[in-house]
Amino acid sequence: MLGYIIKRIVLTMPLLVAISFLTFVLINLSPLDPAEVVLQAQGVPQITEELIVQTKAELGMDKPFFIQYFHWVLASLQLDFGYSFVTNDPVWTLIGPAFINTLKLTLVSSVVIIIVSIVLGVVCAIYEGKLVDKTVRGFSFMLTSMPSYWLATLMIWYFSVTLDLLPTSGMHSYQSYILPVIVITISYAGIYFRVVRSSVLSNKNKDFVLYARACGITESRIMLHILKNSMQVAVSVFCMAIPIILGSTVVIENVFAWPGLGSLTVKSILSRDFPVIQAYVLILAVTFVLFNMLSDIINAGMNPKLRNDL
Template sequence: MPAVLLRKLSDAALTLFCATLVLFILIRLAPGDPAVLLLGQPAEVAGSQSQAYERKAEELRAQWGLDRPVFMQYAGWLGRLLQLDLGTSLYTGRQVSEELAERLPATLQLSLAALFIQVTLGIALGAVSALKAGAASDNLIRFACVALASTPAFVTGLFLLLLFAVSLGAYEISSEATWNRLWLPALTMGLASMPQFARMVRANMLAELGQTYVLAALSRGLSRRKVVAHACRNALLPLVTVVALSFAAFLGGAVVIESLFSWPGIGKYALDSILRKDYPVIQGYAFIMVAFVIVLHLCVDVLYAYLDPRLHHKRKRAAAGVEEHA
C-alpha cells in the first residue's frame, strides 16, 4: 500500500506540473494586452500623447514582468508558487490567495448544495426507475432525464429565473451570498447534472438486481425489501467516484451559473479576471482547481479501496502469490 500511494503521489505531482505549464502558456497565448485594457484603448492621437501612452504601457509591462520571455515568466511564477505565493492581482493590487479565499466559501456553499440535490434526486429517481423498469413511471423518469440532459445549464437557469424571480417574485436578484439566494442556483446546477447520475444509478441497480446472490436470497425466503436494500448499497458503491468528480466539476464549472445569478464565488471572479487579462488571478485559479481535482482523485482512490472489500481480497491474493513465487 505505501508503494502504491507513493507512486500515485509522484504521478499526481508530475500531472500538476504539466498542467500548470500548459495552462500558463495557453493564458499567455490568448489575445489581449493587460496594460492596454487597464489604460484603455488609445484614441487617435499623435505626437507626445501617443508616446506618453506607449511609455506608460511599457512601464506597466515591465512592472508586471510581461516584458520577459514566457518561460522566464513561468519559472518566476513557479518559484513563487513553491513558496505558496499565488502572486498579486494586476488590477486590485491585492494577494490572489486572499481574494480567492474570500470568495471560496460562497462557491463551496453553492457546490455542496448542488451536489446534495444531484445525489438525492439521482438516487431516488434512478432507484425508482430500476425497480419499476418498463413501467410508465420508468418511461416518465427517463424522458425527464433526457430532456434535462439536452438542455444547457444556462437555459435552465434563465427559465427558473423567469419563473421564480420575474413571474412569482419568490427569488431576490442581488449580488450577495445569502441563504435565501442559494436555492435557485443550486437547483439549477443540481438539475443540470442529475440525469447522468440517475441513469448510472438505474444501470447499476439493474445489473445488481440481476446477480445470482439476489435470486438466491429471494428463493430462500428473505424479504424483498432487505434484498433490494443490500443490492442498492452494492450498486451505489461505484458511484463514490462519480460523486467526487461531480463536486470537482461544480467547483470548476460554476462560472456560468455564478455569473448568471450574480453569485459572488470564485467562478465569477475568475471570469471577470479573464475578461481583464488579470494573469496572476487566472493562473492562481487554474492552479487551485487542478490541484483540487488531483487531490480529490487521490482521496477517492484511497476511500474506494477501503469501501470495496473485493479490492482487499484481490490485494491479499496478489501478495500471497508473490510470496509463494519468492
C-alpha cells in the same frame, strides 16, 4: 490500505507538475505581451519599448523561462499567485473569497444532486420498465436538454418576478441558494440518476442476488447488498461531480450575479487579467486531480481487489 494511498499520492505528483507547467505556459500563449497588458490595464496613455522593458524587470518577466516557472510554483504552493494586472491587488484576495462562495454553492448543489440521483435511480431500478420509470426518465431527458441559462431565466421570471418569493440575484441569505441549486440539480441529477439506475440494474442480475433469494434472505437485505455494490460506480461519478460543478457554475453565477469564481473569471478574461486566470485554471485542474484520487481511494476502501491494480 495505507500503502495504496501512498502509491496513489506518489502517482499523482507527476500529473500535478504537468498541470502547473501547462498553466504557467498559458500566460505565454497570448499574442499580446503580458507587460503590455499590464500597462494597458494601468491606463498608460503611451506605451513605449522602454516602459515594456521596465515593467518586465519589475514583474520578473526578464528572467529565463524555467526560473520564472520555478519561482511561480514555489509562490503558488504558498497561495501567492502574484498581483492582478487590473487592480494591482494580490490575486488570492480576489480569488479566495470568490472560491469560497463558489464552493458553498457547489457543495450544497452536490448534496442535493447525490440525494436526488440515488433516490430516483433506485426507484427507477425497482420499477424498471413501469410507468414510474418511464415517466421519470422522460421528464429528466426533457429537463436536462434545456440550456441552464434559459432554465435559470425562467426560474427568475416565475419565482422572483411573478410570485416575488425569492431573490433574483446576489448572495444575501439561504433563500439566495434556492434558485441556483434547483437549476444546477436539474442540469446534473438527470444525468447521474441514470448511472445509479444502470448500476443497480446490473447488480440485480448478479449471481449473489439469486443465491441470496434461494437462501431465504429478505428482499430488504438483498437490496442493501445491491446498493452497496452499486455505490462503487456511483462514488466515482459523484466524486467527479463536485469539481465538474465547481468549474461549470460560470453561467449560473453570471445569471444570478453570484459573487463566485465564475463571475470573477469572466471579468478577468474580458480584461486579460492573466494572473487571475492562471490561478483559476490551476485551482480547478488540481481540484479535478485530487477528487479523482479521492474516488479511487474510497473505491479501494470499499473493494479490496482494487488495491492490487497499482
